[in-house]
Amino acid sequence: MSSSRTIIELFYDVDSPYSWLAFEVLCRYRNVWNIDLKFKPAYLGVIYSSDLKLLSEYFGVPMFQPSSLSEKDSLNAMHFATVVAEKEKKGDTLEKVILTYLSIILQCLSAQAGLKAGLSANEVEEILTLSKSQPIKDKLKSVTEEAxxxxxxxxxxxxxxxxxxxxxxxxxxxxxxxxxxxxERWMGPHPNKSKATM
Ligand SMILES: N[C@@H](CCC(=O)N[C@@H](CS)C(=O)NCC(=O)O)C(=O)O
Incomplete structure (x- = not known):
């Protein structure tokens, strides 16, 4: 095992159900493995587009971007998540907001997600205002580019x-x-459950 702490960055989008699985599992292992977990909201629309563009060119087949959410809803949600990620000092709030987002993904209403996650109306208001700001749009773009x-x-x-x-x-x-x-040791998706209870 390595002596220094491992940094794990999770690039995710609330529009990706598989991201939810990875998010949950990594949270469960957060205190089991010697890791420092960082959440990186990235925009799947751009990532897909980049890969689909290349595939489309290579295969000579016109491609479209599949998505359960409208592009606008998805982008709004990820701007909201980017503000929360920027405010990461309160890590547990971030997790709750992300989880709540994912659980009400089809409605995808930022304010509802924030309130459900235990934020005050003022905090939600502030995050919503920030999520429409240029620095936050630039931040989501730069994290997506990083990915x-x-x-x-x-x-x-x-x-x-x-x-x-x-x-x-x-x-x-x-x-x-x-x-x-x-x-580290992989103990399945439920590292904290003893064998007897599984
Ligand atoms: N096998 C992966 C699949 C993940 C997956 O399909 N992710 C979608 C977004 S929800 C994606 O990015 N697909 C792009 C691709 O497969 O190239 C898993 O189990 O997590």
Missing amino acids: LEYKCFGLPFIVCHVNGKAEVFFGSDRFELMAYFIG
């Missing part, structure tokens, strides 16, 4: 930094290999 620089083609996308080396994993079904890379 693309790692050749990200889909979400969830997990970047593990161990002893100065970064390794990337796509999907919520690569935890076993990821655990091997970071020198």
Whole structure:
């Protein structure tokens, strides 16, 4: 096992159900593995578009972007998540907001998500105002570009930094290999449940 703490970055979009799985599992392992977990809201629309554009060119087939949410709803949601990520000092609030977002994804109403997550009306108001600001739009863009620089083609996308080396994993079904890379033990999706109760 490595001596220094492993940094794990989770690039996610609330429009990606697989991101939810990865988010949940990484939260469960947060205090089990020697890791520092960072949430990175990235915009799947752009990531998809980038990969689909290349595929479309290569195969000579016109492609469209599949999405359960409208592009505007999805982008609004991710601007909201970006504000919350910027306010990460209160990490537990961030998690609750992300989870609540994901659980009401089809409605995708930012204010409702914030209130459900336990934020006050004033806090929600402030986040909503900030989420429409240019710096937040730029931040979501730059985190998405950061993911693309790692050749990200889909979400969830997990970047593990161990002893100065970064390794990337796509999907919520690569935890076993990821655990091997970071020198930790994969105990399935429920690390805190004893065998007797499973
Ligand atoms: N096998 C992956 C699939 C993840 C997945 O399909 N993610 C979608 C977004 S919800 C995606 O980014 N797909 C792009 C691709 O597959 O190229 C998992 O189990 O997590």
